[in-house]
Amino acid sequence: MSSTVxxxxxxxxxxxxxxxxxQSVAMALSLVHSTLFSKTSQLFLHTKTGFSxxxxxxxxxxxxxxxxxxxxxxxxxSALELGGVKIARDDVVRDDPTNNVPDTxxxxxxxxxxxxxxxxxxxxxxxxxxxxxxNYSNKFDKFDELCPIVSVKQNFxxxxxxxxxxxxxxxxxxxxxxxxxxxxxxxxxxxELLRKGHTHFLVTGDVYRRxxxxxxxxxxxxxxxxxxxxxxxxxxxxxxxxTSFAAEDLKKCLEGxxxxxxALEDKSIRLLYVDSVKIxxxxxxxxxxxxxxxxxxxxxLEIYFQEKWLEVLxxxxxxxxxxxxxxKLNNVAWAFGLGLExxxxxxxxxxxxxxxxxxxxxxxSQFSKGQLGIKxxxxxxxxxxxxxxxxxxxxxxxxxNLCEVVRGIAGDLVEEVxxxxxxxxxxxxxxxxxxxxxxxxxxxxxxEEINGLQMSVREQVQSKxxxxxx
Ligand code: PHE
Numbered sequence: 235m236s237s238t239v240x241x242x243x244x245x246x247x248x249x250x251x252x253x254x255x256x257q258s259v260a261m262a263l264s265l266v267h268s269t270l271f272s273k274t275s276q277l278f279l280h281t282k283t284g285f286s287x288x289x290x291x292x293x294x295x296x297x298x299x300x301x302x303x304x305x306x307x308x309x310x311x312s313a314l315e316l317g318g319v320k321i322a323r324d325d326v327v328r329d330d331p332t333n334n335v336p337d338t339x340x341x342x343x344x345x346x347x348x349x350x351x352x353x354x355x356x357x358x359x360x361x362x363x364x365x366x367x368x369n370y371s372n373k374f375d376k377f378d379e380l381c382p383i384v385s386v387k388q389n390f391x392x393x394x395x396x397x398x399x400x401x402x403x404x405x406x407x408x409x410x411x412x413x414x415x416x417x418x419x420x421x422x423x424x425x426e427l428l429r430k431g432h433t434h435f436l437v438t439g440d441v442y443r444r445x446x447x448x449x450x451x452x453x454x455x456x457x458x459x460x461x462x463x464x465x466x467x468x469x470x471x472x473x474x475x476x477t478s479f480a481a482e483d484l485k486k487c488l489e490g491x492x493x494x495x496x497a498l499e500d501k502s503i504r505l506l507y508v509d510s511v512k513i514x515x516x517x518x519x520x521x522x523x524x525x526x527x528x529x530x531x532x533x534x535l536e537i538y539f540q541e542k543w544l545e546v547l548x549x550x551x552x553x554x555x556x557x558x559x560x561x562k563l564n565n566v567a568w569a570f571g572l573g574l575e576x577x578x579x580x581x582x583x584x585x586x587x588x589x590x591x592x593x594x595x596x597x598x599s600q601f602s603k604g605q606l607g608i609k610x611x612x613x614x615x616x617x618x619x620x621x622x623x624x625x626x627x628x629x630x631x632x633x634x635n636l637c638e639v640v641r642g643i644a645g646d647l648v649e650e651v652x653x654x655x656x657x658x659x660x661x662x663x664x665x666x667x668x669x670x671x672x673x674x675x676x677x678x679x680x681x682e683e684i685n686g687l688q689m690s691v692r693e694q695v696q697s698k699x700x701x702x703x704x
Pocket of ligand 1: 247421
Protein backbone atom coordinates (compact mmCIF):
# COMPACT_ATOMS: atom_id res chain seq x y z
CA MET A 235 0.00 0.00 0.00
CA SER A 236 2.81 2.41 0.80
CA SER A 237 4.07 2.19 -2.74
CA THR A 238 0.76 3.43 -4.05
CA VAL A 239 0.58 6.97 -5.32
CA UNK A 240 -2.88 8.41 -4.98
CA UNK A 241 -4.12 11.00 -7.35
CA UNK A 242 -7.29 11.72 -5.50
CA UNK A 243 -9.92 14.06 -6.74
CA UNK A 244 -9.46 16.84 -4.26
CA UNK A 245 -10.75 16.14 -0.77
CA UNK A 246 -12.09 12.76 -0.39
CA UNK A 247 -15.47 11.50 0.60
CA UNK A 248 -13.82 8.36 1.95
CA UNK A 249 -14.65 8.86 5.55
CA UNK A 250 -12.96 5.68 6.61
CA UNK A 251 -9.42 6.69 5.71
CA UNK A 252 -6.94 7.23 8.46
CA UNK A 253 -5.87 10.83 8.20
CA UNK A 254 -2.56 10.21 9.92
CA UNK A 255 -1.72 7.48 7.53
CA UNK A 256 -2.73 9.61 4.60
CA GLN A 257 -0.71 12.55 5.78
CA SER A 258 2.47 10.57 6.14
CA VAL A 259 2.00 9.11 2.70
CA ALA A 260 1.35 12.62 1.44
CA MET A 261 4.64 13.83 2.78
CA ALA A 262 6.50 10.97 1.21
CA LEU A 263 5.04 11.24 -2.24
CA SER A 264 4.75 14.46 -4.10
CA LEU A 265 1.68 13.47 -6.06
CA VAL A 266 -0.27 12.46 -3.02
CA HIS A 267 -3.20 14.39 -1.78
CA SER A 268 -3.51 14.57 1.96
CA THR A 269 -7.02 14.17 3.18
CA LEU A 270 -8.78 17.08 4.77
CA PHE A 271 -10.81 14.87 7.00
CA SER A 272 -8.42 15.44 9.84
CA LYS A 273 -9.30 19.09 10.03
CA THR A 274 -12.90 19.87 10.83
CA SER A 275 -12.95 23.51 11.71
CA GLN A 276 -15.66 25.11 13.75
CA LEU A 277 -14.29 28.45 12.84
CA PHE A 278 -15.60 30.42 10.01
CA LEU A 279 -13.01 32.65 8.56
CA HIS A 280 -13.87 35.26 6.04
CA THR A 281 -10.96 35.97 3.77
CA LYS A 282 -11.20 38.86 1.43
CA THR A 283 -8.29 40.03 -0.60
CA GLY A 284 -8.73 43.69 0.15
CA PHE A 285 -7.77 44.60 -3.38
CA SER A 286 -9.40 47.59 -4.93
CA UNK A 287 -12.37 46.82 -7.11
CA UNK A 288 -12.62 47.71 -10.74
CA UNK A 289 -16.00 47.51 -12.22
CA UNK A 290 -17.04 45.23 -15.01
CA UNK A 291 -15.85 43.78 -18.26
CA UNK A 292 -12.21 43.09 -17.53
CA UNK A 293 -11.28 39.83 -19.24
CA UNK A 294 -10.86 36.88 -16.90
CA UNK A 295 -7.18 36.58 -17.64
CA UNK A 296 -5.20 35.79 -14.54
CA UNK A 297 -1.79 35.26 -16.00
CA UNK A 298 -1.08 38.45 -17.87
CA UNK A 299 1.05 39.98 -15.20
CA UNK A 300 2.03 43.63 -15.33
CA UNK A 301 5.55 44.87 -15.82
CA UNK A 302 5.49 46.70 -12.52
CA UNK A 303 4.04 44.31 -9.97
CA UNK A 304 4.23 46.87 -7.20
CA UNK A 305 1.54 49.05 -8.64
CA UNK A 306 -0.56 46.23 -9.98
CA UNK A 307 -3.74 45.16 -8.34
CA UNK A 308 -5.64 42.01 -9.17
CA UNK A 309 -8.66 43.14 -11.16
CA UNK A 310 -11.92 42.14 -9.61
CA UNK A 311 -14.78 41.44 -11.97
CA SER A 312 -18.09 42.84 -10.88
CA ALA A 313 -20.33 40.47 -12.77
CA LEU A 314 -20.24 37.47 -15.05
CA GLU A 315 -22.61 35.41 -17.09
CA LEU A 316 -23.18 31.76 -16.37
CA GLY A 317 -25.45 29.89 -18.74
CA GLY A 318 -27.20 33.11 -19.69
CA VAL A 319 -27.69 34.17 -16.08
CA LYS A 320 -25.94 37.31 -14.92
CA ILE A 321 -24.24 36.86 -11.57
CA ALA A 322 -22.98 39.90 -9.71
CA ARG A 323 -19.77 39.69 -7.73
CA ASP A 324 -21.61 41.03 -4.71
CA ASP A 325 -23.97 38.06 -4.80
CA VAL A 326 -21.09 35.60 -4.50
CA VAL A 327 -18.41 37.46 -2.52
CA ARG A 328 -19.97 39.02 0.53
CA ASP A 329 -18.83 40.38 3.83
CA ASP A 330 -21.13 38.15 5.76
CA PRO A 331 -20.34 35.35 8.20
CA THR A 332 -22.15 32.78 6.03
CA ASN A 333 -19.91 33.55 3.05
CA ASN A 334 -16.31 32.44 2.55
CA VAL A 335 -15.79 33.00 -1.19
CA PRO A 336 -12.77 35.22 -1.91
CA ASP A 337 -12.32 37.27 -5.08
CA THR A 338 -9.63 34.86 -6.31
CA UNK A 339 -12.31 32.18 -6.50
CA UNK A 340 -15.01 34.40 -7.93
CA UNK A 341 -12.63 35.27 -10.77
CA UNK A 342 -12.54 31.59 -11.80
CA UNK A 343 -16.30 31.22 -12.14
CA UNK A 344 -17.36 31.06 -15.75
CA UNK A 345 -13.91 30.40 -17.22
CA UNK A 346 -14.98 26.88 -18.21
CA UNK A 347 -11.59 25.51 -19.23
CA UNK A 348 -13.26 22.18 -20.00
CA UNK A 349 -15.18 23.82 -22.85
CA UNK A 350 -12.06 24.90 -24.74
CA UNK A 351 -11.31 22.40 -27.48
CA UNK A 352 -7.61 23.31 -27.59
CA UNK A 353 -7.09 23.13 -23.85
CA UNK A 354 -5.82 19.86 -22.33
CA UNK A 355 -8.99 19.60 -20.23
CA UNK A 356 -11.23 20.16 -23.26
CA UNK A 357 -9.21 17.68 -25.32
CA UNK A 358 -9.54 15.08 -22.57
CA UNK A 359 -13.26 15.73 -22.16
CA UNK A 360 -13.81 15.32 -25.90
CA UNK A 361 -11.82 12.08 -25.98
CA UNK A 362 -13.99 10.67 -23.19
CA UNK A 363 -17.09 11.82 -25.08
CA UNK A 364 -15.82 9.93 -28.15
CA UNK A 365 -15.45 6.77 -26.09
CA UNK A 366 -19.03 6.98 -24.80
CA UNK A 367 -20.50 7.98 -28.16
CA UNK A 368 -18.79 5.07 -29.89
CA ASN A 369 -19.51 2.42 -27.30
CA TYR A 370 -23.04 3.46 -26.36
CA SER A 371 -24.35 4.76 -29.71
CA ASN A 372 -24.69 8.37 -28.50
CA LYS A 373 -26.94 7.31 -25.63
CA PHE A 374 -25.24 9.47 -23.01
CA ASP A 375 -26.62 12.99 -22.67
CA LYS A 376 -23.85 15.51 -22.10
CA PHE A 377 -23.92 18.52 -19.84
CA ASP A 378 -20.99 20.86 -19.45
CA GLU A 379 -22.63 24.16 -18.70
CA LEU A 380 -24.54 23.51 -15.50
CA CYS A 381 -24.13 26.37 -13.05
CA PRO A 382 -21.51 25.67 -10.35
CA ILE A 383 -23.51 27.63 -7.78
CA VAL A 384 -25.79 25.03 -6.23
CA SER A 385 -27.82 24.55 -3.08
CA VAL A 386 -26.55 22.73 -0.03
CA LYS A 387 -29.35 20.29 -0.74
CA GLN A 388 -28.05 19.53 -4.23
CA ASN A 389 -24.42 19.30 -3.21
CA PHE A 390 -24.87 17.23 -0.05
CA UNK A 391 -28.41 16.17 0.95
CA UNK A 392 -29.46 14.85 -2.44
CA UNK A 393 -26.47 12.50 -2.51
CA UNK A 394 -26.93 11.40 1.11
CA UNK A 395 -23.85 13.11 2.57
CA UNK A 396 -24.45 12.87 6.35
CA UNK A 397 -25.20 16.08 8.26
CA UNK A 398 -21.95 15.85 10.21
CA UNK A 399 -19.70 14.95 7.28
CA UNK A 400 -16.50 16.96 7.19
CA UNK A 401 -16.96 17.95 3.56
CA UNK A 402 -19.85 20.20 4.65
CA UNK A 403 -17.60 22.35 6.85
CA UNK A 404 -16.69 25.95 6.07
CA UNK A 405 -13.12 24.79 6.17
CA UNK A 406 -13.60 22.52 3.16
CA UNK A 407 -16.37 24.05 1.07
CA UNK A 408 -17.03 27.52 -0.34
CA UNK A 409 -20.34 28.84 0.95
CA UNK A 410 -22.12 31.65 -0.87
CA UNK A 411 -24.61 31.72 2.00
CA UNK A 412 -25.77 29.16 4.52
CA UNK A 413 -27.91 27.35 1.91
CA UNK A 414 -25.78 27.86 -1.21
CA UNK A 415 -22.32 26.58 -2.13
CA UNK A 416 -19.93 26.41 -5.04
CA UNK A 417 -20.36 22.73 -5.95
CA UNK A 418 -17.56 20.59 -4.60
CA UNK A 419 -18.34 17.72 -6.94
CA UNK A 420 -20.33 17.08 -10.09
CA UNK A 421 -22.40 14.54 -8.15
CA UNK A 422 -24.42 17.62 -7.10
CA UNK A 423 -26.36 17.28 -10.37
CA UNK A 424 -27.30 13.60 -10.16
CA UNK A 425 -30.70 14.07 -8.54
CA GLU A 426 -31.97 16.91 -10.72
CA LEU A 427 -30.99 15.10 -13.92
CA LEU A 428 -32.65 11.89 -12.75
CA ARG A 429 -35.81 13.83 -11.96
CA LYS A 430 -35.75 15.30 -15.44
CA GLY A 431 -35.82 11.76 -16.81
CA HIS A 432 -32.20 11.31 -17.91
CA THR A 433 -30.96 7.75 -17.59
CA HIS A 434 -27.51 8.01 -19.21
CA PHE A 435 -25.52 11.19 -18.67
CA LEU A 436 -22.11 12.80 -18.40
CA VAL A 437 -21.72 16.04 -16.45
CA THR A 438 -18.48 17.97 -16.78
CA GLY A 439 -17.77 21.07 -14.76
CA ASP A 440 -15.58 23.16 -12.54
CA VAL A 441 -15.69 22.16 -8.87
CA TYR A 442 -14.49 24.11 -5.85
CA ARG A 443 -12.79 22.98 -2.65
CA ARG A 444 -10.89 24.86 0.00
CA UNK A 445 -7.60 23.07 0.05
CA UNK A 446 -3.88 22.99 0.69
CA UNK A 447 -1.41 24.27 -1.92
CA UNK A 448 0.97 22.14 -3.94
CA UNK A 449 1.62 21.06 -7.51
CA UNK A 450 -1.45 18.81 -7.72
CA UNK A 451 -3.90 20.91 -5.71
CA UNK A 452 -5.81 23.95 -6.76
CA UNK A 453 -9.05 25.18 -5.15
CA UNK A 454 -10.83 24.92 -8.49
CA UNK A 455 -10.57 21.81 -10.62
CA UNK A 456 -12.70 19.89 -13.08
CA UNK A 457 -14.63 16.67 -12.81
CA UNK A 458 -16.66 14.51 -15.10
CA UNK A 459 -19.57 12.61 -13.62
CA UNK A 460 -20.96 9.58 -15.41
CA UNK A 461 -24.34 8.03 -14.60
CA UNK A 462 -26.19 5.07 -16.05
CA UNK A 463 -29.59 3.71 -15.03
CA UNK A 464 -30.65 0.12 -15.76
CA UNK A 465 -34.15 -1.23 -15.93
CA UNK A 466 -35.04 -4.69 -14.54
CA UNK A 467 -35.16 -6.42 -17.94
CA UNK A 468 -31.50 -5.55 -18.44
CA UNK A 469 -30.26 -7.58 -15.49
CA UNK A 470 -33.06 -10.13 -15.07
CA UNK A 471 -32.03 -12.07 -18.13
CA UNK A 472 -28.44 -12.24 -16.91
CA UNK A 473 -29.23 -14.32 -13.84
CA UNK A 474 -27.37 -12.04 -11.42
CA UNK A 475 -28.91 -9.47 -9.08
CA UNK A 476 -29.18 -5.84 -10.15
CA THR A 477 -26.35 -4.55 -7.95
CA SER A 478 -23.84 -7.14 -9.17
CA PHE A 479 -24.95 -6.53 -12.72
CA ALA A 480 -24.42 -2.77 -12.41
CA ALA A 481 -21.07 -3.17 -10.64
CA GLU A 482 -19.87 -5.51 -13.36
CA ASP A 483 -21.02 -3.18 -16.11
CA LEU A 484 -19.45 -0.16 -14.40
CA LYS A 485 -16.08 -1.84 -14.17
CA LYS A 486 -16.23 -2.97 -17.77
CA CYS A 487 -17.13 0.52 -18.93
CA LEU A 488 -14.35 2.22 -16.97
CA GLU A 489 -11.69 -0.34 -17.83
CA GLY A 490 -12.61 0.28 -21.45
CA UNK A 491 -12.34 4.02 -20.96
CA UNK A 492 -8.94 3.74 -19.28
CA UNK A 493 -7.69 1.49 -22.04
CA UNK A 494 -9.01 3.94 -24.62
CA UNK A 495 -7.20 6.90 -23.00
CA UNK A 496 -3.97 5.11 -22.15
CA ALA A 497 -3.82 3.19 -25.39
CA LEU A 498 -3.83 6.50 -27.25
CA GLU A 499 -1.12 7.60 -24.88
CA ASP A 500 0.83 4.39 -25.24
CA LYS A 501 0.96 4.80 -28.99
CA SER A 502 2.83 8.06 -28.70
CA ILE A 503 5.31 6.49 -26.30
CA ARG A 504 5.69 3.57 -28.64
CA LEU A 505 6.68 5.90 -31.42
CA LEU A 506 9.43 7.38 -29.32
CA TYR A 507 10.98 4.11 -28.22
CA VAL A 508 10.48 1.74 -31.12
CA ASP A 509 12.25 -1.55 -30.37
CA SER A 510 13.95 -0.49 -27.15
CA VAL A 511 11.16 -0.68 -24.56
CA LYS A 512 8.20 -2.93 -23.89
CA ILE A 513 5.72 -1.93 -26.54
CA UNK A 514 2.70 -3.81 -25.37
CA UNK A 515 -0.40 -1.68 -25.48
CA UNK A 516 -1.75 -3.31 -22.33
CA UNK A 517 -2.75 -1.01 -19.51
CA UNK A 518 -2.46 -2.44 -16.01
CA UNK A 519 -5.12 -1.39 -13.62
CA UNK A 520 -6.71 -2.45 -10.39
CA UNK A 521 -9.86 -1.86 -8.40
CA UNK A 522 -9.70 -0.80 -4.78
CA UNK A 523 -12.76 -1.03 -2.52
CA UNK A 524 -13.63 2.25 -0.85
CA UNK A 525 -16.48 4.25 0.66
CA UNK A 526 -18.69 7.05 -0.66
CA UNK A 527 -21.98 8.11 0.95
CA UNK A 528 -23.77 7.91 -2.40
CA UNK A 529 -22.66 4.51 -3.71
CA UNK A 530 -22.54 0.97 -2.41
CA UNK A 531 -20.40 -0.89 -3.23
CA UNK A 532 -17.84 1.82 -4.00
CA UNK A 533 -14.54 1.54 -5.83
CA UNK A 534 -11.56 3.47 -7.00
CA LEU A 535 -9.75 2.70 -10.18
CA GLU A 536 -5.98 2.78 -10.10
CA ILE A 537 -3.82 2.62 -13.16
CA TYR A 538 -0.22 1.50 -13.28
CA PHE A 539 1.55 4.23 -15.09
CA GLN A 540 5.21 5.23 -15.06
CA GLU A 541 5.92 2.78 -12.28
CA LYS A 542 3.22 4.03 -9.94
CA TRP A 543 -0.36 3.17 -9.10
CA LEU A 544 -2.50 6.24 -9.78
CA GLU A 545 -5.98 6.70 -8.42
CA VAL A 546 -7.90 8.23 -11.27
CA LEU A 547 -11.55 8.02 -10.32
CA UNK A 548 -14.15 7.13 -7.72
CA UNK A 549 -17.30 5.21 -8.57
CA UNK A 550 -19.89 2.71 -7.44
CA UNK A 551 -23.41 1.39 -7.57
CA UNK A 552 -25.79 4.22 -6.70
CA UNK A 553 -27.55 4.02 -3.34
CA UNK A 554 -31.10 2.83 -3.90
CA UNK A 555 -32.39 5.74 -1.83
CA UNK A 556 -31.17 8.26 -4.42
CA UNK A 557 -33.00 6.45 -7.20
CA UNK A 558 -36.13 6.02 -5.13
CA UNK A 559 -36.30 9.71 -4.23
CA UNK A 560 -35.99 10.70 -7.87
CA UNK A 561 -38.61 8.56 -9.50
CA LYS A 562 -36.57 5.45 -10.33
CA LEU A 563 -38.13 2.92 -7.99
CA ASN A 564 -37.38 -0.31 -9.79
CA ASN A 565 -34.01 0.49 -11.20
CA VAL A 566 -30.34 0.19 -10.37
CA ALA A 567 -27.63 2.57 -11.51
CA TRP A 568 -23.91 3.21 -11.47
CA ALA A 569 -22.02 6.48 -11.16
CA PHE A 570 -18.44 7.63 -11.44
CA GLY A 571 -16.56 10.88 -10.83
CA LEU A 572 -13.31 11.47 -12.60
CA GLY A 573 -10.80 14.25 -11.88
CA LEU A 574 -9.79 15.72 -15.22
CA GLU A 575 -6.67 17.65 -14.11
CA UNK A 576 -4.97 14.65 -12.53
CA UNK A 577 -5.59 12.50 -15.55
CA UNK A 578 -4.50 15.28 -17.91
CA UNK A 579 -1.29 15.84 -15.92
CA UNK A 580 -0.38 12.22 -16.53
CA UNK A 581 -1.50 12.07 -20.15
CA UNK A 582 0.11 15.35 -21.23
CA UNK A 583 3.06 15.38 -18.80
CA UNK A 584 1.95 18.63 -17.20
CA UNK A 585 4.02 19.10 -14.03
CA UNK A 586 2.01 21.74 -12.14
CA UNK A 587 -1.73 22.15 -11.82
CA UNK A 588 -1.49 25.96 -12.03
CA UNK A 589 -0.46 25.64 -15.67
CA UNK A 590 -4.03 24.70 -16.64
CA UNK A 591 -4.99 28.30 -15.84
CA UNK A 592 -2.17 29.88 -17.79
CA UNK A 593 -2.84 32.08 -20.79
CA UNK A 594 0.85 32.11 -21.64
CA UNK A 595 1.23 31.22 -25.27
CA UNK A 596 4.16 28.98 -24.47
CA UNK A 597 1.61 26.79 -22.69
CA UNK A 598 -1.53 27.21 -24.75
CA SER A 599 0.17 26.83 -28.14
CA GLN A 600 1.38 23.32 -27.32
CA PHE A 601 -2.07 21.74 -27.48
CA SER A 602 -4.44 21.25 -30.37
CA LYS A 603 -7.97 20.01 -30.77
CA GLY A 604 -8.26 16.23 -30.78
CA GLN A 605 -4.62 15.62 -29.85
CA LEU A 606 -4.56 13.63 -26.63
CA GLY A 607 -1.24 12.76 -25.06
CA ILE A 608 1.02 15.30 -26.71
CA LYS A 609 3.90 15.79 -24.29
CA UNK A 610 4.12 19.22 -22.74
CA UNK A 611 7.59 20.74 -23.00
CA UNK A 612 8.42 22.87 -20.00
CA UNK A 613 9.46 26.36 -20.97
CA UNK A 614 12.34 27.69 -18.94
CA UNK A 615 11.86 26.77 -15.35
CA UNK A 616 12.22 29.82 -13.17
CA UNK A 617 13.75 29.24 -9.75
CA UNK A 618 11.52 28.97 -6.70
CA UNK A 619 12.06 31.23 -3.73
CA UNK A 620 11.36 29.88 -0.25
CA UNK A 621 10.19 31.88 2.74
CA UNK A 622 9.60 30.41 6.18
CA UNK A 623 7.15 31.70 8.72
CA UNK A 624 6.58 30.48 12.29
CA UNK A 625 3.71 31.25 14.57
CA UNK A 626 1.81 29.99 17.61
CA UNK A 627 -1.45 28.56 16.38
CA UNK A 628 -4.78 28.85 18.15
CA UNK A 629 -7.57 26.27 18.40
CA UNK A 630 -9.36 27.40 15.29
CA UNK A 631 -6.29 27.45 13.06
CA UNK A 632 -6.52 25.34 9.91
CA UNK A 633 -4.12 24.90 7.05
CA UNK A 634 -6.87 25.56 4.50
CA ASN A 635 -7.48 28.99 6.04
CA LEU A 636 -3.77 29.74 5.90
CA CYS A 637 -3.62 28.70 2.26
CA GLU A 638 -6.58 30.90 1.42
CA VAL A 639 -4.81 33.91 2.93
CA VAL A 640 -1.60 33.14 1.05
CA ARG A 641 -3.42 32.62 -2.23
CA GLY A 642 -5.41 35.81 -1.71
CA ILE A 643 -2.14 37.72 -1.67
CA ALA A 644 0.19 35.81 -3.96
CA GLY A 645 -2.36 34.19 -6.29
CA ASP A 646 -0.76 31.71 -8.67
CA LEU A 647 2.73 32.85 -7.65
CA VAL A 648 2.49 30.50 -4.71
CA GLU A 649 3.58 27.00 -5.63
CA GLU A 650 3.47 25.21 -2.30
CA VAL A 651 2.76 25.79 1.36
CA UNK A 652 4.20 23.06 3.54
CA UNK A 653 4.43 22.47 7.25
CA UNK A 654 8.11 21.96 8.04
CA UNK A 655 8.09 22.13 11.83
CA UNK A 656 5.50 21.51 14.51
CA UNK A 657 6.00 21.38 18.26
CA UNK A 658 4.13 22.00 21.49
CA UNK A 659 5.91 23.67 24.40
CA UNK A 660 5.55 22.97 28.13
CA UNK A 661 2.76 25.50 28.41
CA UNK A 662 0.81 23.61 25.77
CA UNK A 663 1.28 26.22 23.05
CA UNK A 664 1.74 24.78 19.58
CA UNK A 665 4.04 26.34 17.03
CA UNK A 666 3.91 25.70 13.30
CA UNK A 667 6.53 26.66 10.81
CA UNK A 668 5.41 26.84 7.19
CA UNK A 669 7.61 27.07 4.17
CA UNK A 670 6.07 28.99 1.28
CA UNK A 671 7.50 28.36 -2.17
CA UNK A 672 6.97 31.27 -4.53
CA UNK A 673 7.51 30.62 -8.20
CA UNK A 674 6.02 31.97 -11.36
CA UNK A 675 5.54 29.54 -14.21
CA UNK A 676 6.05 32.41 -16.62
CA UNK A 677 8.76 34.81 -15.46
CA UNK A 678 11.47 35.50 -12.88
CA UNK A 679 10.32 37.06 -9.66
CA UNK A 680 12.38 39.82 -8.08
CA UNK A 681 13.51 39.71 -4.45
CA GLU A 682 11.69 42.93 -3.88
CA GLU A 683 8.43 41.50 -5.12
CA ILE A 684 8.70 38.33 -3.06
CA ASN A 685 9.64 40.25 0.06
CA GLY A 686 6.61 42.45 -0.47
CA LEU A 687 4.35 39.43 -0.83
CA GLN A 688 5.82 37.74 2.21
CA MET A 689 5.38 40.88 4.28
CA SER A 690 1.69 41.07 3.36
CA VAL A 691 1.30 37.36 4.09
CA ARG A 692 2.79 37.86 7.55
CA GLU A 693 0.52 40.80 8.25
CA GLN A 694 -2.64 39.08 7.10
CA VAL A 695 -1.86 35.76 8.71
CA GLN A 696 -1.62 37.65 11.97
CA SER A 697 -4.68 39.83 11.53
CA LYS A 698 -7.00 37.32 9.86
CA UNK A 699 -6.01 34.08 11.54
CA UNK A 700 -5.32 35.59 14.96
CA UNK A 701 -2.08 33.69 15.36
CA UNK A 702 1.03 35.04 17.07
CA UNK A 703 4.04 35.34 14.82
CA UNK A 704 7.34 34.20 16.29
N1 PHE B 1 -18.18 12.66 -6.08
C1 PHE B 1 -17.04 11.83 -5.73
C2 PHE B 1 -15.86 12.75 -5.39
O1 PHE B 1 -15.84 13.88 -5.81
C3 PHE B 1 -16.66 10.89 -6.85
C4 PHE B 1 -17.74 9.88 -7.15
C5 PHE B 1 -18.74 10.14 -8.07
C6 PHE B 1 -17.73 8.66 -6.47
C7 PHE B 1 -19.74 9.21 -8.31
C8 PHE B 1 -18.73 7.74 -6.70
C9 PHE B 1 -19.72 8.01 -7.63
O2 PHE B 1 -14.92 12.37 -4.70
